[in-house]
Amino acid sequence: MEKPGAKSVLLVVGGGIAAYKALELIRLLKARGLGTRVIMTKAAEQFVTPLSVAALSGEKVFSELFSLTDETEMGHIELSRSADLVVVAPATADLMAKMAQGLAGDLASTAILATDKPVLIAPAMNVRMWHHPATQRNLATLRGDGIHVVGPNAGDMACGEFGLGRMAEPAEIAAAILDLLGGGAKPLAGRRVLITAGPTREPIDPVRFISNHSSGKQGYALANEAVKLGAQVTLVSGPVAMPAPLGVQLVAVETAEQMLAACEAVPAPDLVICAAAVADWKVANPAPQKLKKNDNSEPPALAFAPNPDILKTLAQKTKGRARLVVGFAAETENVIANAEAKLKRKGCDLIIANDVSQGVFGAGRNTVHLVSASGVENWPQASKDEVARRILEHCAGLLK
Numbered sequence: 224m225e226k227p228g229a230k231s232v233l234l235v236v237g238g239g240i241a242a243y244k245a246l247e248l249i250r251l252l253k254a255r256g257l258g259t260r261v262i263m264t265k266a267a268e269q270f271v272t273p274l275s276v277a278a279l280s281g282e283k284v285f286s287e288l289f290s291l292t293d294e295t296e297m298g299h300i301e302l303s304r305s306a307d308l309v310v311v312a313p314a315t316a317d318l319m320a321k322m323a324q325g326l327a328g329d330l331a332s333t334a335i336l337a338t339d340k341p342v343l344i345a346p347a348m349n350v351r352m353w354h355h356p357a358t359q360r361n362l363a364t365l366r367g368d369g370i371h372v373v374g375p376n377a378g379d380m381a382c383g384e385f386g387l388g389r390m391a392e393p394a395e396i397a398a399a400i401l402d403l404l405g406g407g408a409k410p411l412a413g414r415r416v417l418i419t420a421g422p423t424r425e426p427i428d429p430v431r432f433i434s435n436h437s438s439g440k441q442g443y444a445l446a447n448e449a450v451k452l453g454a455q456v457t458l459v460s461g462p463v464a465m466p467a468p469l470g471v472q473l474v475a476v477e478t479a480e481q482m483l484a485a486c487e488a489v490p491a492p493d494l495v496i497c498a499a500a501v502a503d504w505k506v507a508n509p510a511p512q513k514l515k516k517n518d519n520s521e522p523p524a525l526a527f528a529p530n531p532d533i534l535k536t537l538a539q540k541t542k543g544r545a546r547l548v549v550g551f552a553a554e555t556e557n558v559i560a561n562a563e564a565k566l567k568r569k570g571c572d573l574i575i576a577n578d579v580s581q582g583v584f585g586a587g588r589n590t591v592h593l594v595s596a597s598g599v600e601n602w603p604q605a606s607k608d609e610v611a612r613r614i615l616e617h618c619a620g621l622l623k
């Protein structure tokens with residue numbers, strides 16, 4: 224139901240296979256109480272029917288520029304200005320080109336050109352079309368014009384190819400819409416959140432170390448989303464190739480011991496999420512000088528010593544324990560059973576289990592299972608941003 228005084232969106236649906244996802248987007252927007260009027264291009268009508276769109280949006284669907292009935296009911300200028308935000312999803316290569324050129328040959332492009340409101344596009348097209356210099360030029364022009372962009376994501380495409388060009392998922396687009404409308408809920412307002420991310424590096428000597436493949440993406444996505452949901456965020460991170468998200472307090476560390484010390488220095492977090500891939504062992508006695516090969520000598524035998532378990536230490540604190548301590552479980556087999564055992568062993572409240580047998584490290588998407596004392600929830604595959612948002616919304620619910 225549209226709430227009184229609620230904000231509204233003008234959704235322009237372009238003609239691509241991703242148009243079917245616009246139906247889910249309309250449903251999500253309506254569920255959040257946003258008014259949603261829809262313009263469909265002629266090409267969009269080849270992919271989804273105006274009847275489905277009208278049924279979901281609860282409004283007449285507009286598609287004709289020169290329609291006497293449409294113009295008398297609501298002129299195209301009024302249509303483009305009555306909404307608080309114009310959203311183009313899917314934004315096809317053709318629509319992006321028209322927008323970059325300022326063309327206005329049909330109702331969709333005319334409404335986009337005539338609006339005085341912010342515009343968000345969710346591009347969707349074949350990977351080669353996306354990487355084509357013409358599209359990239361148009362994208363740069365649109366960004367320069369202040370147009371907001373969500374996606375595209377990488378993945379399998381309807382055309383059988385793989386790569387960048389899949390439209391962002393409806394939930395990601397809905398989240399971007401809520402952010403732009405300033406109406407995004409802030410369920411973590413006033414909460415202190417501590418997140419660990421990235422790999423640790425355990426020195427062998429001053430120039431060598433042992434580490435792992437963690438990219439830090441999931442932890443950084445969590446930190447970014449936690450800020451958006453209103454939290455005060457400290458991100459304790461091992462070395463990664465990404466800048467800290469805006470608004471996050473970053474503490475850069477290298478070893479597991481430094482990571483634990485940095486976490487323990489954070490005053491009274493409400494929520495701790497350990498997403499770092501901490502090295503379980505360190506080299507017992509790192510050499511103070513570079514180990515030399517000395518042509519005929521044997522390779523050095525490295526003795527290992529255990530590292531502190533950061534999640535376990537923070538979860539089993541007797542004084543000043545955070546109300547909610549969440550860990551990740553990277554598993555290659557028996558994902559749920561191992562996660563359940565880990566939940567008990569570490570004493571945390573929730574484990575986000577993911578199957579890393581298929582290369583999650585460095586990937587943009589993730590399939591996770593939520594394991595807690597109250598059972599297991601299996602979530603569908605989503606981008607790491609979307610997974611992060613859902614985890615934080617779930618935690619915010621538990622903290623209430």
Ligand code: CTP
Nearest residue numbers: 497498499501503531532533534550551552553
């Ligand atoms: N973790 C941690 N400190 C460690 C090891 C792990 O804080 N020394 C945290 C990770 O950040 C993650 C969780 O513990 O949230 C589980 O990590 P994982 O590597 O899956 O488990 P391990 O404890 O290493 O157990 P195992 O090697 O048996 O899978």
